[in-house]
Amino acid sequence: MLGGTFDPVHLGHLRSAVELHEALMLDRLHMIPASRPPLRGAPNVTARERLALLTLGIGDTPGLVADSRELEREGPSYTADTLVSLREEYGQEARLVMALGHDAFLRLADWHEPERLFALAHVVVIDRPDWDVPLPGALAELLRGREVDSPDALMARPAGLLLRLCLPTRMAISATEIRQRLATGRSVRFLLPEAVEERIRQERLCCA
Numbered sequence: 131m132l133g134g135t136f137d138p139v140h141l142g143h144l145r146s147a148v149e150l151h152e153a154l155m156l157d158r159l160h161m162i163p164a165s166r167p168p169l170r171g172a173p174n175v176t177a178r179e180r181l182a183l184l185t186l187g188i189g190d191t192p193g194l195v196a197d198s199r200e201l202e203r204e205g206p207s208y209t210a211d212t213l214v215s216l217r218e219e220y221g222q223e224a225r226l227v228m229a230l231g232h233d234a235f236l237r238l239a240d241w242h243e244p245e246r247l248f249a250l251a252h253v254v255v256i257d258r259p260d261w262d263v264p265l266p267g268a269l270a271e272l273l274r275g276r277e278v279d280s281p282d283a284l285m286a287r288p289a290g291l292l293l294r295l296c297l298p299t300r301m302a303i304s305a306t307e308i309r310q311r312l313a314t315g316r317s318v319r320f321l322l323p324e325a326v327e328e329r330i331r332q333e334r335l336c337c338a
């Protein structure tokens with residue numbers, strides 16, 4: 131799974147998802163918008179609309195799925211609950227991977243039940259440009275003994291390990307930058323899929 135706010139989805143998310151799918155030879159990659167992200171303010175755009183943009187952005191890309199499961203739960207969108215639901219769907223033997231960018235990874239120890247995340251899935255960290263900072267102490271503690279250095283080592287077990295991946299295309303695109311550009315009337319062309327840009331403009335979303 132690749133979870134996020136996706137406010138809005140952009141090519142950094144989508145290209146990373148394609149390359150992750152390829153690098154780990156995943157059967158499927160669920161992109162899951164958070165209905166209520168616990169560690170940040172409420173997004174301006176509703177979860178339904180963010181999901182609609184994500185669905186448009188994915189289009190017919192093989193292996194990528196826009197997954198609405200966090201929109202169907204009440205309360206904060208905890209990833210541990212999402213992983214429980216994916217485990218129920220795929221079974222105890224399946225290799226489950228929770229992927230996240232390095233910026234999000236640095237805050238992992240602050241997430242709800244971080245130990246439980248590793249009981250349910252592997253964690254794969256995607257390098258992002260400009261995020262080369264040392265790990266906080268609590269995070270280093272959480273990760274002790276979990277790191278492996280190859281997709282094969284990761285896939286030998288159903289959960290519990292950490293892999294850092296430097297994907298071939300690293301894009302310094304962020305949703306924050308896109309929202310700021312929209313708010314100030316600057317171009318967002320080639321930062322997100324054309325169909326997503328068109329809908330944002332039609333519906334006047336994300337400060338457009």
Ligand code: ATP
Nearest residue numbers: 133134135136142146230231234301303304305306
């Ligand atoms: P914001 O700027 O609003 O914080 P964002 O662009 O970081 O948004 P999120 O929806 O918060 O997007 O990100 C979802 C996940 O995708 C996170 O794990 C994040 O680290 C990762 N991600 C976001 N942008 C990129 C990118 N350009 N390359 C790789 N991973 C990314």
